[in-house]
Amino acid sequence: MAFGTALRAPTALALGVFATAATAQDTTITIATVNNGDMIRMQGYTDLFTEQTGIGVEWVTLEENVLRQRVTTDITTNGGQFDIMTIGMYETPIWGANGWLVPLDDLSDEYEVDDILPAMRGGLSHDGTLYAAPFYGESSMVMYRTDLMEEAGLEMPEAPTWQFIREAAAAMDDPENDINGICLRGKPGWGEGGAFITVTANSFGARWFDEDWNAQFDTPEWNEALTFFVDLMNSYGPPGYATNGFNENLSLFQQGRCGMWIDATVAASFVTNPDDSTVADSVGFALAPNSEGVEKRSNWLWAWALAIPAGTQKEDAAQQFIEWATSKEYIELVAENEGWANVPPGARTSLYETPEYAEVPFAEMTLQSIDAADPTDPTVEPVPYVGIQFVAIPEFAGIATEVSQEFAEVYAGQQSVEQALENAQALTNDAMEAAGYR
Amino acid sequence: MARAVSTRRKIVTTAVAWAIGLLIFFPIYWTILTSFKTEAQAINNPPLFWGFDFTLENYAVVQERSDYMRFLWNSVVIAGGSTLIGILVAVPAAWSMAFVPSRRTKDILLWMLSTKMLPAVGVLYPISLIFVQFNLLDTRIGLTLVLMLINLPIIVWMLYTYFREIPVDILEAARMDGAGLRQEILYVLTPMAIPGIASTVLLNIILAWNEAFWTLTLTAANAAPLTAFIASYSSPEGLFYAKLSAASTMAIAPILILGWFSQKQLVRGLTFGAVK
Numbered sequence: 001m002a003f004g005t006a007l008r009a010p011t012a013l014a015l016g017v018f019a020t021a022a023t024a025q026d027t028t029i030t031i032a033t034v035n036n037g038d039m040i041r042m043q044g045y046t047d048l049f050t051e052q053t054g055i056g057v058e059w060v061t062l063e064e065n066v067l068r069q070r071v072t073t074d075i076t077t078n079g080g081q082f083d084i085m086t087i088g089m090y091e092t093p094i095w096g097a098n099g100w101l102v103p104l105d106d107l108s109d110e111y112e113v114d115d116i117l118p119a120m121r122g123g124l125s126h127d128g129t130l131y132a133a134p135f136y137g138e139s140s141m142v143m144y145r146t147d148l149m150e151e152a153g154l155e156m157p158e159a160p161t162w163q164f165i166r167e168a169a170a171a172m173d174d175p176e177n178d179i180n181g182i183c184l185r186g187k188p189g190w191g192e193g194g195a196f197i198t199v200t201a202n203s204f205g206a207r208w209f210d211e212d213w214n215a216q217f218d219t220p221e222w223n224e225a226l227t228f229f230v231d232l233m234n235s236y237g238p239p240g241y242a243t244n245g246f247n248e249n250l251s252l253f254q255q256g257r258c259g260m261w262i263d264a265t266v267a268a269s270f271v272t273n274p275d276d277s278t279v280a281d282s283v284g285f286a287l288a289p290n291s292e293g294v295e296k297r298s299n300w301l302w303a304w305a306l307a308i309p310a311g312t313q314k315e316d317a318a319q320q321f322i323e324w325a326t327s328k329e330y331i332e333l334v335a336e337n338e339g340w341a342n343v344p345p346g347a348r349t350s351l352y353e354t355p356e357y358a359e360v361p362f363a364e365m366t367l368q369s370i371d372a373a374d375p376t377d378p379t380v381e382p383v384p385y386v387g388i389q390f391v392a393i394p395e396f397a398g399i400a401t402e403v404s405q406e407f408a409e410v411y412a413g414q415q416s417v418e419q420a421l422e423n424a425q426a427l428t429n430d431a432m433e434a435a436g437y438r
Numbered sequence: 439m440a441r442a443v444s445t446r447r448k449i450v451t452t453a454v455a456w457a458i459g460l461l462i463f464f465p466i467y468w469t470i471l472t473s474f475k476t477e478a479q480a481i482n483n484p485p486l487f488w489g490f491d492f493t494l495e496n497y498a499v500v501q502e503r504s505d506y507m508r509f510l511w512n513s514v515v516i517a518g519g520s521t522l523i524g525i526l527v528a529v530p531a532a533w534s535m536a537f538v539p540s541r542r543t544k545d546i547l548l549w550m551l552s553t554k555m556l557p558a559v560g561v562l563y564p565i566s567l568i569f570v571q572f573n574l575l576d577t578r579i580g581l582t583l584v585l586m587l588i589n590l591p592i593i594v595w596m597l598y599t600y601f602r603e604i605p606v607d608i609l610e611a612a613r614m615d616g617a618g619l620r621q622e623i624l625y626v627l628t629p630m631a632i633p634g635i636a637s638t639v640l641l642n643i644i645l646a647w648n649e650a651f652w653t654l655t656l657t658a659a660n661a662a663p664l665t666a667f668i669a670s671y672s673s674p675e676g677l678f679y680a681k682l683s684a685a686s687t688m689a690i691a692p693i694l695i696l697g698w699f700s701q702k703q704l705v706r707g708l709t710f711g712a713v714k
Contacts, residue, residue, distance in 0.1 A: 030658055030659050032658070034673070035670055035671060035672060035673040035676075035678070036673055036675050036676055037676055040503065043503070058658075058659035059659070060658050060659055060662070060666075060670075061669075061670035061671075062654070062666070062669050062670060063669050063670075063672040063673070063674065064674050064675075065674075066654055066669055069655070070654065070655060073562060073563075073566050073655060076563075077563065077566040077567050077570050078570055079566065079569075079570050079575050080570075080575075081575055081576055081658040082658065191674075192674075245674070246674060246675050247673075247674065247675070247676070247677055250676075250677055251481040251483075251677060254478070254481070254677075255481070255482070255483055257483075264675065266675065270676065270677070275476075275477075275478065276477055276478045276677070277478075278478075
């Protein structure tokens, strides 16, 4: 078993833990986390951390939405159930600003905080202070079937436009053989279809708000973006795409039923894994598209990061764990035991300078995608907010979920693009007014 | 007198009953079946009903990753405890409502039920704050109390309905023979209401076992029951349906077995008083 080997791995001894073990004897920290491959893998290695520091670790693994609600309740009621929380790029700056998180401003020198990718560091900071350390990061990119592209006589450019994507989708679409030209997210929810349509809109020159927090759904750019998306998916997308999210599309792509799929870079390791994917050896990658003539591309930026809630009694132990889990040495530990393709990606610059990692087929495109994303300047026209596929204000999750529901009705053929945009405009402005922004 | 039923009609009704039964059971069957597939087979389209290699790997992975017995024990304590305390509180309450009703009894019953109409999340903060104040977060006793309170209206209502079926004359006879209140409830009422109490207990164990809002919200590492165990296998980014199914199967197995063995009791209790 990989885990057993890991325990005996020679790296274990070399693995740096940056504080003295003696101070933390008999301490047990509780970590709230999400269920994804990299996090589960880390749970398998925590015995090593305990061995070296004497700090015990209890894991509470929850589904993403349950986790959000759970940790928000815990923070706001001062529950103190968790010493470390796994949170995303959306929550971090908001919670940091509220004083809910312990600033990570005295990390040890050995940790090399400057090695964290600038885009990640920027997205996980508030007013220049880092509030969460990225465990892994992701952007989005195009994943496509190289064999189908070849058959269609097309060549995917490294940085395609939406217009090319449409052309390729038309060429690869093959309903008789159950192959859809393209698979994209339509499922309601701010982090599902909401995230995708937001980045698509960015790449058509649209934005959520102008600088005075007025909703912008009544602009021609939003209309163009949504119309393009709906038309593309109705023509070459899978039936019922209004309910497809990440997992549904992953499943379709792995079964060879999509010519292209534009989604999280983290999917690359799934679709190229021959154990699960029937198309593992014929997947190519390209940057997320933009509309012709628009400088912003449709790639997002996200990180799952570890943060310490203010009010924990075990701040030192928690910080030790964070330094261990997001260190260079942890990455090397995983690489040594499970191969470079399985290390948590997207967090550290040094990873992408490692020659062995450069050989991983999706490494280069992942880095390029992350580098191309700037949460502080996400749109063509200026905006008062930070965030690419989200707007980093507390009200956004609720508003965007409603907006994505309006859009999903368009995908399901229940209302027109114009109607949906009108509704989105009204409900967003109402909510922003009620929240005191306007 | 039994009505003559034609064979053809018997066949049709039996077939319909089986069809409905299988339809209701299908999700559980599918979960169990999926738990024996590989992740790739689990998402296969068309779905695989047979012709795949049964694997126990998912169970091995789940077993290795999580401490199942700890979750199971928490579920047993919380579901059993909340039901037991609930019954102890509800029997006297239902007795008084059924046999010595006041003018307001009906209102009180309705009011009790109305607490079930509020979505749980509506009282998330008050309950969370009380839990923080009294150090009840992530404790089995805290969760037992909350689940008891949540299910109490149903327990009282069910018991009240059963008690109403018991002729008052019998209780009066007991009183005439010199039985005190305690003896009356313990030796006369309770034995007669055993089928009703049993089905109430069973139903409430099932409700408490499956409760997935408070059990996820008020626990962390120590008191988390099987609902948290299942939730830890749900993943929005990554296909782990086979492992999720294995975890679900392990979580529902005990209650499924309990339900299976007590189904006669359950059906009898639930239909008790339905025909007058």
